[in-house]
Structures are given as structure tokens and as C-alpha cells.
Amino acid sequence: MRWIHWSDGDAEHTARWHTESGMPVPRQVVMADDRMNASTAHRLACEGTALLWQGDYHQARQLLQAMGRRVDRKAPSAAPSPTAAFHLQRRASGHRARVLGRLLVPLGADYTLALRRAPDIxxxxxxxxxxxxxxxxxxxxxxxxGVLGAHQWRTKGVDVPALDARIHPHYGVFSPVRGEYVDLAARAPLPRPASHGGPAFDLGTGTGVLSAVLARRGVRRVVATDNNPRAVACARANMSRLGLTGQVEITAGDALFPPGRAALVVCNPPWLPAKPSSALEQGVYDPKGTMLDAFLTGLAAHLLPGGEGWLIMSDLAEHLGLRAPGELGSAFAAAGLRVAARLDTLPRHARASDPEDPLHAARAAEVTSLWRLTAAGRPERSPAPPPAAPDRSPAPGS
Structure with a gap:
């Protein structure tokens, strides 16, 4: 447990320091209230001084927004390559998080926020x-x-057309707001052993959305794994809400694969081989492609005869220069796998069509694929269809 210390006049105070992003304990803390303007707050925060707010809650939110606008004025200049743009954008995002993260608020032992006009949090x-x-x-x-926003998402849920239901993400668990990868799993043809009662594995299940899709498609038993306790609790809650606890077993632990073999093994690893700056980014960044490598090297040994592994990934890393073209195919071959087929779709999120986004060129070219992989030494039961054209249908409601 770490502690933060500050002075208020002649009084000395100590409280527990809580951070989900790994922010270090501020060494210098000053009191701040409604009299502090955004220019002063921004300057102090850039210098490394934390501001412990004692004023009005809504005024604090407005101050945070004003500080953010001042940070954003110093946006990175144009980069010579997509890779450079990615690294500049990451540095800018990290700087923004550090500066804005220095506006602090006190929480009571019961999580009461003792500020004027503060909501019940x-x-x-x-x-x-x-x-x-x-x-x-x-x-x-x-x-x-972010905690309050996550609470709203958890309460409201995310509509998943492939399920004709809502998935309720928990704080710290990757939310299925980018539905194209879910749609791929909903339309890919099931391998024969899975459609005839064979079990499926869902590796790194997160909210459990892909497990739910497989169960709704008729897979009789799905074993889903995750090493994040929040994800395990989230997936179990979603399976209970959807009435799928009899079909889907959620298991916790550091092992990526559960024991045994499956007719279908599904994995949607983080798409970018870069280091996350906090635990909350682990759903996006996979340092050195560790999870991807573990899935590929272990897949053949965990497939039943005639079974398939479904790797669901975007090629954004290639467009950003973080993964070499052809590197993924070489990794398949090195792991003793062959591509039976591939389904592609284009992104439907707003940033893919936003020319102001610093990574626009890469995002505009991005394709998300479901790779149907089989063990190279095992014969196919039926001819594999050619790769499908990317799904260019508009997003629901667009």
C-alpha cells in the first residue's frame, strides 16, 4: 500500500494513494479550488505538481477539460512514416495522461466524494x-x-447484434464496441467436429462475448480462459445473464490453454505488439506479440482431428510498421499450421474515416481477419473456400 502526503496550512495529512494506471505517488501536492484558473493548473501539472481539489465537483471537471485543451494545443507535428506517427502519438497520449492525472480528488473510506455537488459514486x-x-x-x-463511465457501460451494456442481446463490460475489461470482430465469429462456418458436439476453447475471453456467440451457434460446450480476475467475473456475469452457464465454463489462471483438446479454439489477442502503459491497455497492446506467439505455438497440440483454430486479428500493426508484411504467415508455418480459409471485414469505427486522426492512413487501410487455421499434417475434411471479400456493409444505424 502506498501513501500520499500533503499540507493544508499547518495541518499535515496522509491518505492511501490509489491508481489503476500505475501513476507514481506525487511528490509535491498543493491544494486547489474554484479560484485556480486553467493556465495555472496546467503549468503546475506540467511541472510535476499534483493539485488536490477542494472545490466544486463540476468546476473540477471543467478545469480538467480546460487543461486538456491546453495539452492538445501542443499536438505532435507531422511524422515521416506511420511507425513514427504511432510512436509520437503514444508519447503525446502518455504526456496527456500524466499531466491530466495530476488533478486529484479525495475519497472517503466508503468511497464518498466530499466535494460540493458531487454525485454518489x-x-x-x-x-x-x-x-x-x-x-x-x-x-x-x-x-x-473513467470509473464512472465504466459503471454506465456496465449498467447499460453494449448491443451485440450477433447475439440479439447486450453484453455488460466491467471496469478494466475490453469492451466489444468494435463489433466487426464479433460478426466474423458469428458468420464463419463451424468446423465439423464443433458442429457435432465437440468442445471449443475461447482464449482470453474478456467479456465472454465470443463464447456467447459460439454457444448461441450451437457449440455444446465452451471452455473460456482469462488471467484477468475482472474479466473472469465479467464473463461469468454475462453468461449468467444470457442463460449460458450450462454451456460455457469460465476458468481463471495464467495458462492460456485449458487442459485437453478442442474442436475449435478461438483467440482474439491484442492487435498491437507494443508495451501497454497501464493495466487498462492490456486489451490493446501485446508486448512482443507474446499472447499471439503462445496461441500459435500451442494450437496444433490442442486441436482434435478436423478441428480449427480461429485467430481474429486486425492488420493495423502491419500498416503501422510494427509487424513486417508476411510475418504472420511465417509464424503460422513455423508453428505447423496451415490456413484453411480467411474471412475479412473493414473497420466501422469513426476513427477509420477521420482524416484528423494522426494514424488515419493506417486506420483507413486496416482490415480485420478471421484466420481459420488447421494443423498442417492433418488432412482437411472438405475443400477450403477461398478468402471472402472484406465486408463493406455499413455499421448498424449509420
Whole structure:
């Protein structure tokens, strides 16, 4: 447990330091309230001084937005290549997070936010942080707003047309808002052993959305794994809500594959082989492609005869220069795998068509694929169809 210390006049104070992004404990803390303007707050935060807010809650939110606008004025200049643009954007995002993360608020031991006009945040904090602790804490307002946003998503849920239902993501669990990868799993033909009662594995299940899709498609038993306790709790809650606990077993642990073999093994690893800057980014960044490598090298040994592994990945890493063209195919061959077929779709999120996005060129060229992989030494039961053309249908509601 780490502690933050500050002075208020002649009084000395100590509280537990809570961060989900790995922010270090601020060494210098000053009191701030409604009298502090955005220019002063931005300057102090850039110098490394944390601001412990004592004023109005809504004024604090407005101050955070104003600080963000000042950070964004110093946007990185045009980069000479997509790879350079990616690294510049990552550095800019990290700087933004550090500066804005220095506006702090105090939480009571019961997660009460003792600021004027503050909402009741206790349920949201308990969902994200667990049961209340016996001591007060100090948190970044920016992180706290993320907790409140996650609470709203968890309450409302994310509509998944492939399920004709909603998935409810928990804080710290990758949300299936990019539905194109789910749609690929919903329309890929099931391998014969899976459609005839063979089990399926869902590796790194997250919210459990792909397990739910497989179960709704008639796969009788799905074993889903994840090493994130929040994801395990989230997936179990979603399976219970969807009435699928009899078909889907959620298991926790560090092992990527569960014991045994399956007719179908599905994996949607983080798409970018880069280091996450916090635990909350682990659904996006896979350092050195560790999870991808573990899936490929272990797949053949975990497939039943006639079974398939479904790798669902975007090629954004190739367009950003983070993975060489052809590297994925070489990795398949090295793992003793062959491509039976591939289904492609184009991204439907807003940034793919936003020319102001610093990574626009790469995002505009991005294709998300479901690779149907088989063990190279095993004969196919039926001829593999050619790769499908990318799905160019508009997003629902567009």
C-alpha cells in the first residue's frame, strides 16, 4: 500500500494513494479550488505538481477539460512514416495522461466524494475497486471519471447484434464496441467436429462475448480462459445473464490453454505488439506479440482431428510498421499450421474515416481477419473456400 502526503496550512495529512494506471505517488501536492484558473493548473501539472481539489465537483471537471485543451494545443507535428506517427502519438497520449492525472480528488473510506455537488459514486467505485477500505484515499479525477463511465457501460451494456442481446463490460475489461470482430465469429462456418458436439476453447475471453456467440451457434460446450480476475467475473456475469452457464465454463489462471483438446479454439489477442502503459491497455497492446506467439505455438497440440483454430486479428500493426508484411504467415508455418480459409471485414469505427486522426492512413487501410487455421499434417475434411471479400456493409444505424 502506498501513501500520499500533503499540507493544508499547518495541518499535515496522509491518505492511501490509489491508481489503476500505475501513476507514481506525487511528490509535491498543493491544494486547489474554484479560484485556480486553467493556465495555472496546467503549468503546475506540467511541472510535476499534483493539485488536490477542494472545490466544486463540476468546476473540477471543467478545469480538467480546460487543461486538456491546453495539452492538445501542443499536438505532435507531422511524422515521416506511420511507425513514427504511432510512436509520437503514444508519447503525446502518455504526456496527456500524466499531466491530466495530476488533478486529484479525495475519497472517503466508503468511497464518498466530499466535494460540493458531487454525485454518489460509491456503487461505481465498489464495482471497480472492490469493497471499501478502512482508510480514505486520493485518486486522479481523470481515472475516477473513467470509473464512472465504466459503471454506465456496465449498467447499460453494449448491443451485440450477433447475439440479439447486450453484453455488460466491467471496469478494466475490453469492451466489444468494435463489433466487426464479433460478426466474423458469428458468420464463419463451424468446423465439423464443433458442429457435432465437440468442445471449443475461447482464449482470453474478456467479456465472454465470443463464447456467447459460439454457444448461441450451437457449440455444446465452451471452455473460456482469462488471467484477468475482472474479466473472469465479467464473463461469468454475462453468461449468467444470457442463460449460458450450462454451456460455457469460465476458468481463471495464467495458462492460456485449458487442459485437453478442442474442436475449435478461438483467440482474439491484442492487435498491437507494443508495451501497454497501464493495466487498462492490456486489451490493446501485446508486448512482443507474446499472447499471439503462445496461441500459435500451442494450437496444433490442442486441436482434435478436423478441428480449427480461429485467430481474429486486425492488420493495423502491419500498416503501422510494427509487424513486417508476411510475418504472420511465417509464424503460422513455423508453428505447423496451415490456413484453411480467411474471412475479412473493414473497420466501422469513426476513427477509420477521420482524416484528423494522426494514424488515419493506417486506420483507413486496416482490415480485420478471421484466420481459420488447421494443423498442417492433418488432412482437411472438405475443400477450403477461398478468402471472402472484406465486408463493406455499413455499421448498424449509420
Amino acid at each position: 460509491r456503487a461505481a467505485c465498489e464495482e471497480a475497486y472492490g469493497p471499501p477500505r478502512p482508510t480514505p484515499s486520493v485518486v486522479s479525477l481523470r481515472e475516477l471519471l
